[in-house]
Amino acid sequence: MDTSAAKTPHSESLDDALLEDIRLLGRILGDTIRAIDGPATYEMIESIRQLAVRFHREQDKSAQAELETILAGLSDNQVNSITRAFSYFSALANIAEDHHHTRRWRAHIIAGSAPREDSLAGGLMQARAHGFDELALKTFFGDAYISPVLTAHPTEVQRRSILDCLDAIAALLTRRDRLVDTREEREEVEAELRAKVVTLWQTRMLRKNKLSVLDEVGNALIYFDTTFFSEVPKLYAAVERATGVGLAELPTFLEIGSWIGGDRDGNPFVDALVLRETLAAQAEKALNHYITEARELHKELPFASLLVKVTPELQVLAEASPDKSEHRAGEPYRLALASVQARLVATYEVLLGRPYVGTISPAVLGARAVPYAEVEDFAGDLLVVARSLEAHGAGALAQGRLGALLRSARAFGWTLAPLDLRQNSAVHERVVAELLAVAQPGTDYLALDEQARSRLLLKELETARPLASRHVRYSAETAKELAIFDEARAAHLRYGKRCIRTMIISKTDGLSDMLELAVLLKEAGLLRPAESALDVNIVPLFETIQDLRAAAGIMEALFSSLVYRRLLARRGDVQEVMLGYSDSNKDGGFITSGWELYRAELGLVDVFARHQVRIRLFHGRGGSVGRGGGPSYHAIVAQPHGAVQGQIRLTEQGEVIAAKYGTAEVGRRNLEVILAATLVVSASPAAAQPADAECLAALGELSDHAFAAYRNLVYETDGFEDYFWRSTVISEISALNLGSRPASRSKSRSIEDLRAIPWVFSWAQCRIMLPGWYGFGTAVEQFLAARGEADGMALLQRMVLDWPVFSTLLSNMDMVLAKADMGIAARYANLVQDEGLRASIFPRIVAEYERTVKYLLAITGQEALLDHNPVLRRAVINRFPYLDPLNHVQVEMLRRYREQSVEGAASERIRRGVHISINGIASGLRNSG
Numbered sequence: 002m003d004t005s006a007a008k009t010p011h012s013e014s015l016d017d018a019l020l021e022d023i024r025l026l027g028r029i030l031g032d033t034i035r036a037i038d039g040p041a042t043y044e045m046i047e048s049i050r051q052l053a054v055r056f057h058r059e060q061d062k063s064a065q066a067e068l069e070t071i072l073a074g075l076s077d078n079q080v081n082s083i084t085r086a087f088s089y090f091s092a093l094a095n096i097a098e099d100h101h102h103t104r105r106w107r108a109h110i111i112a113g114s115a116p117r118e119d120s121l122a123g124g125l126m127q128a129r130a131h132g133f134d135e136l137a138l139k140t141f142f143g144d145a146y147i148s149p150v151l152t153a154h155p156t157e158v159q160r161r162s163i164l165d166c167l168d169a170i171a172a173l174l175t176r177r178d179r180l181v182d183t184r185e186e187r188e189e190v191e192a193e194l195r196a197k198v199v200t201l202w203q204t205r206m207l208r209k210n211k212l213s214v215l216d217e218v219g220n221a222l223i224y225f226d227t228t229f230f231s232e233v234p235k236l237y238a239a240v241e242r243a244t245g246v247g248l249a250e251l252p253t254f255l256e257i258g259s260w261i262g263g264d265r266d267g268n269p270f271v272d273a274l275v276l277r278e279t280l281a282a283q284a285e286k287a288l289n290h291y292i293t294e295a296r297e298l299h300k301e302l303p304f305a306s307l308l309v310k311v312t313p314e315l316q317v318l319a320e321a322s323p324d325k326s327e328h329r330a331g332e333p334y335r336l337a338l339a340s341v342q343a344r345l346v347a348t349y350e351v352l353l354g355r356p357y358v359g360t361i362s363p364a365v366l367g368a369r370a371v372p373y374a375e376v377e378d379f380a381g382d383l384l385v386v387a388r389s390l391e392a393h394g395a396g397a398l399a400q401g402r403l404g405a406l407l408r409s410a411r412a413f414g415w416t417l418a419p420l421d422l423r424q425n426s427a428v429h430e431r432v433v434a435e436l437l438a439v440a441q442p443g444t445d446y447l448a449l450d451e452q453a454r455s456r457l458l459l460k461e462l463e464t465a466r467p468l469a470s471r472h473v474r475y476s477a478e479t480a481k482e483l484a485i486f487d488e489a490r491a492a493h494l495r496y497g498k499r500c501i502r503t504m505i506i507s508k509t510d511g512l513s514d515m516l517e518l519a520v521l522l523k524e525a526g527l528l529r530p531a532e533s534a535l536d537v538n539i540v541p542l543f544e545t546i547q548d549l550r551a552a553a554g555i556m557e558a559l560f561s562s563l564v565y566r567r568l569l570a571r572r573g574d575v576q577e578v579m580l581g582y583s584d585s586n587k588d589g590g591f592i593t594s595g596w597e598l599y600r601a602e603l604g605l606v607d608v609f610a611r612h613q614v615r616i617r618l619f620h621g622r623g624g625s626v627g628r629g630g631g632p633s634y635h636a637i638v639a640q641p642h643g644a645v646q647g648q649i650r651l652t653e654q655g656e657v658i659a660a661k662y663g664t665a666e667v668g669r670r671n672l673e674v675i676l677a678a679t680l681v682v683s684a685s686p687a688a689a690q691p692a693d694a695e696c697l698a699a700l701g702e703l704s705d706h707a708f709a710a711y712r713n714l715v716y717e718t719d720g721f722e723d724y725f726w727r728s729t730v731i732s733e734i735s736a737l738n739l740g741s742r743p744a745s746r747s748k749s750r751s752i753e754d755l756r757a758i759p760w761v762f763s764w765a766q767c768r769i770m771l772p773g774w775y776g777f778g779t780a781v782e783q784f785l786a787a788r789g790e791a792d793g794m795a796l797l798q799r800m801v802l803d804w805p806v807f808s809t810l811l812s813n814m815d816m817v818l819a820k821a822d823m824g825i826a827a828r829y830a831n832l833v834q835d836e837g838l839r840a841s842i843f844p845r846i847v848a849e850y851e852r853t854v855k856y857l858l859a860i861t862g863q864e865a866l867l868d869h870n871p872v873l874r875r876a877v878i879n880r881f882p883y884l885d886p887l888n889h890v891q892v893e894m895l896r897r898y899r900e901q902s903v904e905g906a907a908s909e910r911i912r913r914g915v916h917i918s919i920n921g922i923a924s925g926l927r928n929s930g
Contacts, residue, residue: 016875018104022097022174023879029191029198030089037202038082045071045079046086053885060824072893080897081914084890088921089201090883092167095660095924098876100174103666105872119634120670121236124677125243128684137684138244142254145647146617147679149672150258150421151224153217153655160208161220164659166201168227170194171664207916214270217655218262218279222286224658225417228668229257230290234408236672238400248387248399249380249407255676258503258650259283259418265485266425266507267756273484276422280492280500281353283417288349289359290413291379294406295342296361301402302334302386304395315389318382323368334386341382343370348379352415352495375497376414383407416500422489423505423542424482426514432479433458433517436468436524439475451511455558458516462523462564465531469524486525489537493527498536505579505619509541510548512558519565528568535568540619544581546589546708549597552578553604560612569614577650578605579619583757590711590776595810596704599641606643617648633671635812637678639805647683651675660927696800699784700807706783707776714775714845715752720838722752727833728843729763730895731755733915765820766922767829768888769846773817778852781860797860811861812870818854819866819877820926823847825885828892832899884925891918 035043049071055064072080109117116122128138177190212220237251244251262279265271304311311319311333318337329335339362346357347370357366373379383406387399434446437457446454461468469475469483489501504522506514518539522528527536543552556578559565569576580601585594602618609616622636637649653661662668715721726732752760764771785793800807823846830843854866867874898911 018178019097019101019875020879022100023094025191026093026097026170026194026198027090029195030086030093030202033195033198033202034086037199042079042082045075046083049083049886049889050087050882053889054882056824056889057822057881057885065824065828068889069893072890075893077897077908077910077914080890080894081910081917084887084894084914084918084921085202085206087883087887087890088206088917088924089198091880091887091921091925093170093198094880094883095927096167096171096174098879099660099664099667100171100178103175103664103670104178106666106670118681119674119677121239121243121673121677124673124680127681131685133684135245139246141647141680141683142240142244142246142251144252145254145679145683146256146649147254147647147676148256148258148419148650149653149675150260150619150650151221151418151655151658152260152264152652153214153221160205161223162204163201163206164663166197166204168663170197170201173197175664175666206920207913214262214268214275215278215282218282221259221261221655221658222282222417224662224668225257225286225290225413228662228665229413230409231405231665232669232672233257233412234405235669236676237408237412238404248404249384249411253411255672256412257418258421260421260423260652263420263422263501266423272481273488276420276485276488277492280416280420280496283420284352284415284496285349287413287415287417288345288352291406291410292342292345292349292357292359292361294402294409295338295345298386298402298406299335299338299342302338302390302398303332304334306331306333309393309395312385312389312392314385318385323370324362324364326364334389337382337386339365340370341379341386343368344373344382345379346370347372348415376410376499380407380410383410414499415496419499419502421503421505422485422501423507425507426509426517428478428482429506429514429517429521432482433520435475435479436520439470439473440468451513454513455511455516458513458520459562459564461520462516462528463530465523465529467524468520482521483524486521486527490525490527493536501537503538503540503577505540505542507542507544507581508548509543509555510545510551512555515539515541515555515559516565519568530564533567533571535572538572538577540577540579542579542581542621543601544584544588544621546585546593546597549580549585549601552580552601553608556605557608557612560608560614573615574613575615575617575648576609577617577619579621579650581621583621583761586772587752587755587757587760589708590715591773591814592707592777592780592810593704593711595806596700599700599806602641602644606641610643615646615648616644617650618644619650619652621652622654632674632809632812634674634678635805635809637675638682639809640682641806645679645682647679649675649679656923657927695796696804696807699796699800702784702787703777703780706780710776710779710849714842714849718842720835721842722750723835724833724838724842725752725763726750727835728767728829728839730766730891730915730919731759731763733895733898734759734763734919762923765926766891766919768820768822768825769829769850770817770821771846774814774821774853775846775849777814778849778854778856781856782852794859798862801860811857814853815857815861815863815866815870816873816877818850818857819874821850822885822888823850825888828889829895832892832895880925884922887918887921887925891915891922894918 031043031047034046049068052064052068052071055061056068075083106117116126118124118127125138128141133141173190173194177187177194180186233255236255240246240254241248241251262271262275262282315333315337318340319333320336322336322339323343324336324339329339342361342365346361346365346368349357351372383403387396387403387407390396390399390403430447437444437446446457449457474480475483489504492500504518506518509515519528519535522535522537522539523530528534541552541555543549543555556576560569560576580598582594582598585597588594589597605616605618618640620636633651637645637651660667661671761772781797784797787793788796801811802808826846827843830839833839833843858864858866861869863869867877894911894914897908898915901908901911
């Protein structure tokens with residue numbers, strides 16, 4: 002809320018420009034609060050901010066006491082206003098930071114510096130340096146498959162109106178930076194910023210109702226308009242230019258995927274109807290885009306047949322045109338594009354089963370054209386237009402809107418994004434057991450051991466005989482699952498097999514889990530034994546520590562099955578495996594999760610190589626570090642040799658989608674990062690290798706020690722579960738209008754049943770960040786005791802320098818520790834009324850934090866956290882003045898809310914304030930919250 006005068010960013014260094022943006026936005030919000038809520042409210046907010054800063058810098062007890070006194074004396078309405086203020090300050094600081102990242106990226110390019118390693122140009126340069134010639138590059142892109150997969154936002158409480166307003170503010174910052182040259186124009190932009198901030202302040206922040214699955218689908222579709230429709234085609238065009246490949250000659254190597262509307266693991270609201278409506282919504286978004294762009298192309302290509310000679314193929318398209326107007330009789334391109342529009346409208350009406358009502362010429366709308374059978378037919382017509390333009394010297398136009406539309410058609414298809422379906426193995430198990438019991442009375446599938454189950458299922462896969470009968474009334478669960486598979490089959494027939502290509506099995510712990518899904522696919526006709534045909538990828542998800550350790554053995558057993566290998570051969574002998582970061586972390590802690598994921602990959606690479614099957618790993622990374630988050634580039638480059646091979650999928654969790662894809666420029670940069678990393682590690686996989694076997698052994702030892710420390714605290718300490726529920730916001734999160742999925746897999750309070758998302762999220766809110774570091778300090782201490790202080794430390798320091806796996810692990814931990822604050826955490830610990838329980842647990846956490854920081858600094862050679870990453874360090878420091886007050890206010894609100902709830906009279910204002918604070922803190926912590 003600095004009220005100093007704004008400075009022109011062009012006259013300052015880039016770093017000063019960031020501070021100037023933060024101050025500008027803070028000043029505007031401060032002025033808005035002062036004008037609307039009065040000077041007293043503004044002064045109170047400023048006092049709280051200053052006290053929070055003192056507390057953070059000095060751990061000043063007097064500041065804490067004064068802060069607690071002020072907060073305790075506020076009314077519920079005042080506390081709510083303060084919470085909103087700091088939530089918005091935090092959100093505006095994030096906007097400034099994102100804008101600054103783009104500014105730095107552009108400045109780097111404009112200065113003509115060497116390409117950043119995490120850009121497409123940098124990736125190409127590194128690939129060429131490692132021996133990738135032009136042929137190798139064309140081969141890579143011709144065979145690659147890279148897919149960021151969108152998932153639903155698990156903790157979103159903000160309304161779309163708020164997000165749209167924040168997006169508008171971000172756009173104004175960009176305009177202010179690049180297009181404003183006069184004082185008048187600068188004042189005009191600032192006036193618009195003020196208007197948006199006023200709108201922000203006077204708009205209800207929270208939704209009143211819980212999101213439905215289809216609401217989540219709609220939210221995700223927005224990012225196609227903001228980013229994917231423009232940036233994915235541009236990225237394809239950039240690769241074409243870099244490799245010398247012609248327009249649309251590249252196969253689809255980059256594809257946006259989605260889980261939203263298909264992920265039913267623990268989500269009771271995803272059923273066959275939701276699946277149908279999800280695909281319809283995606284198809285409508287794609288077709289509307291194509292129709293709109295084809296209409297705009299129609300305007301852009303007025304070429305007259307008197308002046309240009311079109312190709313015979315273009316003439317055929319023109320002659321089929323429904324547009325008979327004499328005004329366009331001599332304009333073959335417009336006539337041809339009227340044909341394309343008419344067929345797109347017909348396709349829309351056939352696929353969606355309703356008339357098209359968008360803006361389009363009456364001649365096209367009433368044309369009764371033949372719908373496109375395949376999206377390739379649509380792309381083919383566009384290519385006819387492009388080739389004709391090239392033939393008479395207008396090829397530059399083919400690279401504009403036309404080229405983008407052609408690339409879009411190939412990248413997005415009819416349904417925008419392939420939709421993955423996921424279900425828990427336990428559900429498949431129960432459904433198959435019921436089907437077998439009905440079809441073969443006396444069969445007790447659940448009583449069989451793993452080998453007997455697998456034999457029975459393999460035998461079932463050798464016959465085309467169905468198990469299910471339409472004359473039997475099955476349980477609600479079985480009927481629901483069978484309907485899902487039938488709907489998937491219907492979707493294939495309607496949209497093509499591209500719309501659903503992958504089915505994922507959560508909690509895979511044996512061969513039978515994969516075979517159960519295969520049997521259910523057979524029931525729906527998605528697997529046809531007589532043809533050895535399999536229409537989807539059967540993908541195991543290995544999540545827990547035990548499951549990760551069993552992964553290689555399970556895939557060995559699967560590949561040893563002749564029945565499955567015949568099916569796989571029809572799919573090109575490519576097998577996808579998904580690795581779960583979130584649950585493995587909750588199960589075993591950060592260090593052990595990272596180590597077991599790496600070991601699982603090594604084992605899988607070996608098994609796949611021996612069976613001559615190509616591996617495609619799907620990384621289930623969360624947004625937060627405790628769930629596998631962190632910089633994508635370094636995470637991909639650190640993959641072991643043979644684990645990428647040009648093929649990779651990774652989840653883009655809902656809590657970071659807005660930050661990564663909310664604007665076109667930022668979205669393009671994130672797509673480039675994934676592409677560049679995949680290219681680099683495929684061209685030079687040796688870069689991901691450990692220096693020697695000693696590194697592997699050392700990390701294994703650290704993992705063992707960290708696992709024991711983590712499990713001892715979380716699962717073996719009496720009362721820890723109660724401590725967690727009292728000292729964090731987990732209870733309040735469970736009651737929020739968040740995403741459509743429940744916080745826990747059961748109605749119990751057990752940590753085992755709690756989903757990884759709220760587990761990590763809750764620890765972030767109270768600024769402990771426990772899942773991102775706990776156990777490391779003890780692990781290093783014990784490792785050094787066994788190895789010797791000097792020798793052990795020398796080895797760990799060498800590992801940081803020589804091994805990307807270890808350095809990435811510590812880099813992510815460094816970031817999390819920098820955002821943790823044990824002083825603030827102590828205030829949350831005081832919410833635990835049982836003093837004995839509090840005294841037995843919180844000091845242990847603090848001691849482990851101090852050990853972890855001590856050894857992390859020693860290993861990395863830093864004086865303070867994030868010393869080696871000054872850009873991130875500055876960003877974190879910039880957030881504290883707005884983030885810390887939110888924590889202090891949240892503690893006060895939690896205290897009131899819980900006291901009032903016991904009395905049965907919880908204030909609605911306080912309830913909303915708690916919700917707002919949760920969102921604000923998460924926003925401030927970004928990929929740690």
